[in-house]
Amino acid sequence: MPDDTILEVNDLKRHFDVSPPALERLLQGKNRAAVKAIDGVSFTIKRGETFSLVGESGCGKTTVARCVVGLYQPTAGNIVFDGVDLGRLRQRKAMAPVRRRMQMIFQDPYASLNPRWRVRKIVAEPLVTHRLVADKRELRARVDELLEQVRLSAADGDKFPHEFSGGQRQRISIARALAAHPEFLVCDEPTSALDVSVQAQILNLMKDLQRRLGLTYLFISHNLAVIYQISDRVGVMYLGRLVELASADGLFAQPRHPYTQLLLETIPRLDAPVGSLNEREPVAGEVPNPIDPPPGCAFHPRCRYANDRCRSQRPSLLVAGGAFVACHAVEEGRLPGR
């Protein structure tokens, strides 16, 4: 593995058992069923970059994030963090040093902070857990420093989470995530619950911290504009699989996969010409049921370029221009040039 790779995800799968109860299976002859939330996803993240996963609800992006930080065990595949295969670390003790270096920021700042704890205790928890400070005085000084790092004041440490707005709470989450000097942050929709003006504050803060502390981000979002602003490279997911992997500039300038094109065409635009008040043709169809995904390319029922091969054979991620695309039409050059 080259030196500048911090995270490598190889053919990751995570299935959830959604079978009916055993009695129903026996009496009514129902079969076992599984949701393939992630069905073979591979990517690498370089040190210091922001790698983003984008997709609609149910595409598996959050499941990937949770597997990476160890909240879910992968069904198959492996995750290598800085040369260490996380799947081999079975014991808590062996996990602890990796845990310290990898932290997570959650979507809902109202649910991710303990309402009964003062902010100081919340931010101090990783420091205590990982025994990173010698005494109480050092603990206090470090928490003050962390709060100031996210543009809160040391005095805010004595308050409770309910005394803060959504944006301020997300700052507290970030301070907590930074407490143990991590190198790698997994950010699962960190601004989705925030208003736009506050979202801009948090995104700017995250960029500043990345530059200052040399952080690497795995960033999950459904908001393409946010993805464009913060990412270096982007993976687009659809029904548990990556359909396109490209640099952020490349993806937005020249989306290659028909699904990526659909996503980019359908985001409501501020710069919509007045005429678009008359119909912009919305693409019909919805994301299929992940319990029973379509055969072949999962996107084929909604894709205007689908042919027999797309309906039967699953495409894999192949190099196309400067990007990786899982699409037969792209591979065969059937897609009209844009």
Place this chain on the structure above:
Amino acid sequence: MTAYGNGEPLLKVENLRVEVPTRRGSLVAIDDVSFDIAPGEILGVVGESGAGKSLTGAAIIGLLEPPLRITGGRVTLGGRRIDKLPYEAMRRIRGKEIGAIFQDPLTSLNPLYTIGHQLVETIRTHLDLGSAAARARALELLNEVGIAAAEVRINHYPHQFSGGMRQRVVIALALAANPRLIIADEPTTALDVSIQAQVIALLKRLGRQHGTAIMLVTHDMGVIAETAHRVAVMYAGRAVEIGPVRTIVDTPSHPYTAGLMASIPRTTGRRGRLQQIDGAMPRLTAIPSGCAFNPRCLKAFDRCHAERPELMPARGTMAACWLYADAMQPTHA
């Protein structure tokens, strides 16, 4: 404000005030809000959470949760005053003349009845139709909102529909009695982008074909930019700017609207630092005197701290900002 097109405004909201009594006195949740909507017009109402945009919608259809109550102003629909109507009279207007679409389609539907049952019930409550005619109308509505195989789907329960399809059912319900006004509160927020585009297109078509007036409440400026004719921007319980959608998006007058537009991330152009508005919207308990935006405003001056601005003509819009106090005099422009 001028109405859209040349028709008389259908809905007129004048100096609406909503308060919530607390132990420490009454808090003003909506303060002196005025706007109107013409038939066929889509008025976008934007603002951050807590700005009062949903409450404004709820006040108009008489669905304010007690102890919230209207304490001032008037709401007229087609010339008839509706803010002081008794409960029963308001109930007849709701659904018949004003349809409502809420953010979460699952909570707007009864999980125990088929959607056909719910549609027929709503239709028969408001229109004088027999059950067969009501069912035919229900099918027609489902077709209209783009639900395929309506004859089969009409017998399905809400849980058998996906999120986007459920929102279409809710829209069909709102349309059941051909209302003149629809209040849509974040109708696309719970939906994925590709589905969102379908629902937006549907709403626009309704406005065009039936002349339905739509009050579209959302925090998503992109949705507004693509859908609305005019926009009202709310901040801390007040309408701070009202104007045509392109003017509000491209050349807003109020410093808050300008900051809001600049802080929206875009998918084109230069990447880098987003413009941010420092601070947060004040809570109802701590609304500053003068203009509520003054602590976050880079252009604030003495008058902004002392005196509250009303909507006044600005650059192509109406803005509640003292920067435009002299704009009426052409010599100054």
